[in-house]
Amino acid sequence: MKYRLFLVGIFSLFSSLALAQSMAASSIEAPPSRKQLSALTYLDNMQQAYKHLNYELLYINTVQNQIDPKQIIHGVIKGKPITYFRFLNGEMREFVQFDGKISYYEQGGKPYSLITNREQSVFSNFANFDFKKVNQNYEYIILGKGRIAGKKVIAIRMLSKDEYRYSYIIWLDLDSYLPLRIDTINQSNLILQQIMVVSVKVTEAVNPWLEHLSHQKAPEVQHIPKVTSQEIAPWNIKWLPNGFKIIKDDQHRLMLHDTDPISYLMLNDGLVSVSAYISTKDTEVVKQKNIIKRGSTLLYTEQQGNIEINIIGEIPLITAEKIAASIERVK
Missing domain, CATH: 3.30.200.100 (MucB/RseB, C-terminal domain)
Structure with a gap:
C-alpha cells in the first residue's frame, strides 16, 4: 500500500460489498424478558460491545457550536481489533490502528506510524474505564429511554460526587449496547461537549475495507526522541x-x-x-x-x-x- 489511502474508489467498492452483508444481532444479548438491568451491567455490556463487535459509526462531535463529522469502522480479525477513523470535513485526516501500531495519514504530510496498544478511537476512555472500581467517585443513574439514530436507547448518568470533575450522560443502543451519545456536563447541568452517533451499522462479518487494510504494509514507525533528562521533577x-x-x-x-x-x-x-x-x-x-x-x-x-x-x-x-x-x- 502506498502511503496514501485512495478512499474515493477503493473505499466505495468495499462499502458497497459491506452493504450487501446481512445485519446480525449483537453477541451480547439482553435477557429474553427484557427486564431492566442495573446501570453498571449496561455499562459493562457497552464496553464488551465496543471492543468485540464489528460495526461502523458516523457521528458528530460538537464543541462550542463547532460541529465535526467523523467516521469510525471497527472489527476483529483473528482475535485482533482493527479500527479505521477519519474526519469527514476539511483536509483528509485518517488513521488505522492494528496489531500494536497506529498509522496516521494527513493531506500534504508524510504518513507515519507509532507503536502503541492504547486505543485512540472515540469513546475509548469510557470503553476502558473501570466503572466498578471508581464507584466512590460517581453515582450511576438510569434516566430513561429514547431514540438516537433510529435506535432505541437507554440513558445512564455518571453523576460526579464532588465538584472537582465533570458528570456525563451516556446513551446506549438497547440492541447492540454500543454507545450512541455522550454528553459532558458541568455542575450547572450545561452540556460542554457532545458526541452523538447519527448512523450505526453492526455486521456479523468484518467490513471488507478493514480486511483490505489489515494486509497492507504500515508506514515507517517514528520513534519519539527521548528527553534530555530523565530526572524526577523537583x-x-x-x-x-x-x-x-x-x-x-x-x-x-x-x-x-x-x-x-x-x-x-x-x-x-x-x-x-x-x-x-x-x-x-x-x-x-x-x-x-x-x-x-x-x-x-x-x-x-x-x-x-x-x-x-x-x-x-x-x-x-x-x-x-x-x-x-x-x-x-x-x-
Missing part, C-alpha cells in the same frame, strides 16, 4: 481530587532552546488525563492568571514570582486552581 502536588494519581513525573529541556528544565507531571483517574507544566521565568510578577476554555478542555496558567504553572485537561476551573495552589518545590 515539585510535589499536595492535593489531588479523589481517584487521581500521578502517572508520569519528569523534567526536560525544550529542544533547540537553552532554558532551565521544564517539569512535567501527568495525572489520571482512569477516565481523564491532566497535564501540569512547571517552569521558571527570568522576570518576577505579582500573581496573575490566564484561563482559556474550549468545551470541557481547560488551559489554566498561573504565575507567581518567577514560577509559571500550566494545567491542561478536561476538568473544572476550581480543580485546576486547587492543583496549582498545592504545587510546591521538593525540599
